Amino acid sequence: MLILAIESSCDETAAAVSRNGREILADVVYSQAEMHALYGGVVPEIASRQHAEKVSLVAEQALRRAGVRPQQLDAVAATCAPGLIGALLVGANFAKACALALDVPFIPVHHIRGHVAACYVAFPRLEPPFTALVASGGHTVILDVGDYTRMTVLGASRDDAAGEAFDKIARVLSLPYPGGAAMDRLARQGDAQKYRLPHAQVQGAPFDFSFSGLKTAAVNLAHNASQKGESVDGPALAAGVCRAVAESIAPRVVQAALHCSRRAVVAAGGVAANSVLRRSLEQQCSAAGLALYLPPLHLCGDNGSMIAAQAYYEYLAGNTGTSAQNCYATMKASECVAKAQ
Numbered sequence: 001m002l003i004l005a006i007e008s009s010c011d012e013t014a015a016a017v018s019r020n021g022r023e024i025l026a027d028v029v030y031s032q033a034e035m036h037a038l039y040g041g042v043v044p045e046i047a048s049r050q051h052a053e054k055v056s057l058v059a060e061q062a063l064r065r066a067g068v069r070p071q072q073l074d075a076v077a078a079t080c081a082p083g084l085i086g087a088l089l090v091g092a093n094f095a096k097a098c099a100l101a102l103d104v105p106f107i108p109v110h111h112i113r114g115h116v117a118a119c120y121v122a123f124p125r126l127e128p129p130f131t132a133l134v135a136s137g138g139h140t141v142i143l144d145v146g147d148y149t150r151m152t153v154l155g156a157s158r159d160d161a162a163g164e165a166f167d168k169i170a171r172v173l174s175l176p177y178p179g180g181a182a183m184d185r186l187a188r189q190g191d192a193q194k195y196r197l198p199h200a201q202v203q204g205a206p207f208d209f210s211f212s213g214l215k216t217a218a219v220n221l222a223h224n225a226s227q228k229g230e231s232v233d234g235p236a237l238a239a240g241v242c243r244a245v246a247e248s249i250a251p252r253v254v255q256a257a258l259h260c261s262r263r264a265v266v267a268a269g270g271v272a273a274n275s276v277l278r279r280s281l282e283q284q285c286s287a288a289g290l291a292l293y294l295p296p297l298h299l300c301g302d303n304g305s306m307i308a309a310q311a312y313y314e315y316l317a318g319n320t321g322t323s324a325q326n327c328y329a330t331m332k333a334s335e336c337v338a339k340a341q
């Protein structure tokens, strides 16, 4: 089954062509990051316009690289939730129009389910059940994945996502947007013990997070230093933040897996590229006897392959959409986008 999948939920316009879900024939990502970097964060209106300008080019390029003609496609998929609503609508409407013109099914895909599916691409033999961490710019969530299209949210961030905290702290360190990867690199030369930073636990909710305290504490450290005419130790602050994020996330993911009697853990999303978090997950999963699946860095951030892979399983489960399919800015990964009203 050949699927063309479109991803446009935030600031990447992406398209991929897959055969039977996991075999990726082409993957094209156009990143708008440079454009948004001028403003220090994603500007929704600019994101939508950029998607509108690039979506058909990116899709054409993916088809050409895959050596697939549009008429050979069996379905067209797109991310329909969650994300920036204007951005989602561009990709979804493009995909719906393609499906209509080709007379093939349209498959709406949940972005967070897509992040999990990046691991199906990276690990051909991986199958549910497992526990999944999705940590990105917009979400930090722990899922119990019972099956490809059946999952329960065990916990999530109550406020900022881990990636959002990274990006805001990076800004006060004068690192370009998005700052997560730059913080990761800067942290390598820093003393992670120098600054005391709060963790992200939530009292009475063992699998939930709150990253706003960490973000505010780190931003205040930098501001207080500059008010005194001093400068904060950037590498030490970056190292401290990476450590606090890893120490907040890794034990909770392991606890969640043990709580659900799962034997495997999957991590995905842009923040899953963080080297300190990856090391913590490796150490803690190994100590708990859990198998860990960490996708390569290019599959951590937003891409079309992950949407193409999840689309295949949504299709098998009968979760196809109609031309009336809508998009949603927020939606839990436990909900089915095709059935949403």
Ligand code: KG4
Pocket (backbone or CB within 6 Å): 010, 135, 136, 137, 138, 139, 162, 163, 164, 166, 167, 178, 179, 180, 181, 182, 184, 269, 270, 271, 272, 273, 274, 275, 300, 301, 302
């Ligand atoms: O999954 P993603 O590409 O987009 C969303 O769905 O949000 O995640 C982007 C986020 C950004 O906040 C970015 O700063 C962060 O992932 N990120 C990182 C790293 N690489 C990307 N955060 C920490 N360490 C990294 N190495």
Ligand code: ZN
Pocket (backbone or CB within 6 Å): 111, 115, 136, 137, 269, 270, 301, 302
């Ligand atoms: Zn994402």
